[in-house]
Amino acid sequence: MTEDHETILRVRSGDTDAFRFLVRRYERPLVCMIRNMIPNPETCEDIAQDVFVSAYQALGTYDPARCRFSTWLFTIARNKCLNALRRQPAGLMADLPERPDRHGAHDRLTEKELFEHLDATLAALPLEQKTAFVLSELVGLSGVEISGIMNVPAGTIRSRLSRAKAALRESLSRFAGGDA
Amino acid sequence: MNDENAYEAWKRSRSGAEVEEGFADRVMKEIRRLQGPRETTPVGMRVLVRLLSNRYVAAAMLILALALAMARTGLLVAFILAMPE
Numbered sequence: 494m495t496e497d498h499e500t501i502l503r504v505r506s507g508d509t510d511a512f513r514f515l516v517r518r519y520e521r522p523l524v525c526m527i528r529n530m531i532p533n534p535e536t537c538e539d540i541a542q543d544v545f546v547s548a549y550q551a552l553g554t555y556d557p558a559r560c561r562f563s564t565w566l567f568t569i570a571r572n573k574c575l576n577a578l579r580r581q582p583a584g585l586m587a588d589l590p591e592r593p594d595r596h597g598a599h600d601r602l603t604e605k606e607l608f609e610h611l612d613a614t615l616a617a618l619p620l621e622q623k624t625a626f627v628l629s630e631l632v633g634l635s636g637v638e639i640s641g642i643m644n645v646p647a648g649t650i651r652s653r654l655s656r657a658k659a660a661l662r663e664s665l666s667r668f669a670g671g672d673a
Numbered sequence: 674m675n676d677e678n679a680y681e682a683w684k685r686s687r688s689g690a691e692v693e694e695g696f697a698d699r700v701m702k703e704i705r706r707l708q709g710p711r712e713t714t715p716v717g718m719r720v721l722v723r724l725l726s727n728r729y730v731a732a733a734m735l736i737l738a739l740a741l742a743m744a745r746t747g748l749l750v751a752f753i754l755a756m757p758e
Contacts, residue, residue: 509704516697525690538693545700546707607679608686631688666676 626657
């Protein structure tokens with residue numbers, strides 16, 4: 494029996510405080526996921542809190558035989574992110590920043606400019622590619638786990654991931670090369 | 674910085690997430706708030722209230738109480754009558 498499962502049994506038997514262990518264990522990866530999915534960073538921790546509260550309230554429906562607790566928790570987080578993105582006004586969706594116009598010796602982009610460009614490219618990716626990329630490359634989940642969260646075969650995840658990586662690399666090389 | 678290095682550095686910088694100190698406390702506070710105030714009534718009282726909320730149980734308890742009261746009155750009368758003058 495895993496540590497998560499033992500904790501869940503304690504929470505189900507009335508020990509509410511035991512849930513804190515699960516919050517502490519998953520707060521960082523969850524916030525990392527939400528922060529990279531949602532363009533508005535101010536709302537990330539509110540959404541993360543909402544995810545944990547919803548998980549607590551639905552803990553009775555979680556079946557350890559079907560999936561790991563982390564898969565179940567990230568599935569809730571993904572749904573909350575999708576809802577938040579639907580509510581997001583169109584103006585908040587990221588536009589790719591233009592390359593700064595520079596010449597001569599100062600024609601080198603700063604790290605900050607490159608990072609901002611990559612952030613904007615990630616935000617502009619199709620949602621399914623963005624989710625696969627964030628969960629795999631930034632949160633560090635396995636393909637099997639992402640496949641469970643997104644409810645699609647592992648092969649589909651691999652293809653979404655490879656398209657997302659290619660789009661980011663291509664966008665970066667065009668931006669750095671001055672073709673953007 | 675070449676493209677590949679920039680890409681890897683960007684990924685590393687976006688992989689970590691700083692979580693506000695006390696985030697877990699905030700979550701637990703919200704969970705407790707949604708649960709409502711803690712139950713302070715003694716267990717025995719809660720069981721009695723639940724039993725009496727069933728009308729058949731309440732009627733049976735009333736009959737039992739009346740029977741006990743009548744038996745007590747009967748015993749008292751018998752005791753008075755049996756007392757020497």
